[in-house]
Amino acid sequence: MRRMRIVGLCLVAALAATAVAATSALAEPSGEFGTCVKATGGKYENSGCTKAAKEVSKEKFEWHALTEPVSFSGKLKPTTVAVLETIKGTKVTCKNATESGEVANTHEVGKVIATFEGCETGGIPCQDVGAASGTIVTAAMSGATGVEKKGTTPPINNKLAQELHPTAGGNLVEFECAGLASFAKGSLIHPTSTGKMATKVTEKFAQAKGEQKPSHFEGEAEDSHTLVAAIGGGFEEEAATA
Numbered sequence: 001m002r003r004m005r006i007v008g009l010c011l012v013a014a015l016a017a018t019a020v021a022a023t024s025a026l027a028e029p030s031g032e033f034g035t036c037v038k039a040t041g042g043k044y045e046n047s048g049c050t051k052a053a054k055e056v057s058k059e060k061f062e063w064h065a066l067t068e069p070v071s072f073s074g075k076l077k078p079t080t081v082a083v084l085e086t087i088k089g090t091k092v093t094c095k096n097a098t099e100s101g102e103v104a105n106t107h108e109v110g111k112v113i114a115t116f117e118g119c120e121t122g123g124i125p126c127q128d129v130g131a132a133s134g135t136i137v138t139a140a141m142s143g144a145t146g147v148e149k150k151g152t153t154p155p156i157n158n159k160l161a162q163e164l165h166p167t168a169g170g171n172l173v174e175f176e177c178a179g180l181a182s183f184a185k186g187s188l189i190h191p192t193s194t195g196k197m198a199t200k201v202t203e204k205f206a207q208a209k210g211e212q213k214p215s216h217f218e219g220e221a222e223d224s225h226t227l228v229a230a231i232g233g234g235f236e237e238e239a240a241t242a
Contacts, residue, residue, distance in 0.1 A: 146217035
């Protein structure tokens with residue numbers, strides 16, 4: 001597949017995390033979106049284009065980098081609830097979520113928008129101003145893939161992650177709970193699958209006590225990519241699970 005990553009708007013994270021993308025692209029170990037196809041004389045011997053062919057008889061596949069955008073869509077699994085939790089324990093839960101976007105080029109996704117429904121905190125509905133009760137929609141997002149953790153034989157076994165941030169800057173989401181204005185801003189990353197062809201992929205976000213995991217790419221400082229939210233008060237870090 002490809003493409004498809006707290007605070008404040010972990011809503012967004014939850015959505016992308018459990019999204020099922022419908023695309024024919026995938027991310028190879030180097031973090032490039034493209035397609036591995038059968039090709040006599042190709043450089044690889046496996047269908048994921050992750051194992052170089054060392055013999056002519058095994059030259060069966062070739063890697064083709066993405067040349068034009070590929071659209072994808074996703075949804076929260078029926079048995080999953082998106083949970084946004086701040087480091088102080090404040091939670092916003094959403095029962096449903098859908099998303100749309102595109103793999104924009106060989107290393108980036110774009111036009112990613114997530115819509116959450118059935119959102120509440122402490123039994124109080126949370127929604128965009130003027131929207132239906134419990135509905136929160138994120139700003140358009142984009143981001144690049146990066147190395148979460150280097151493998152023992154990079155780039156083949158590197159662990160990759162996808163970064164997401166508001167494309168136009170500003171807040172990721174703006175909503176209200178019982179009339180109290182709430183906002184979320186920042187960026188986040190989440191692990192992404194690599195080295196295999198797929199049209200459907202389940203992605204997950206993980207957090208511990210309001211701390212998103214992971215929070216940075218290899219070589220970056222801790223918490224380089226996190227979201228912060230102000231849910232009817234001051235900003236504090238928040239994380240999402242889905």
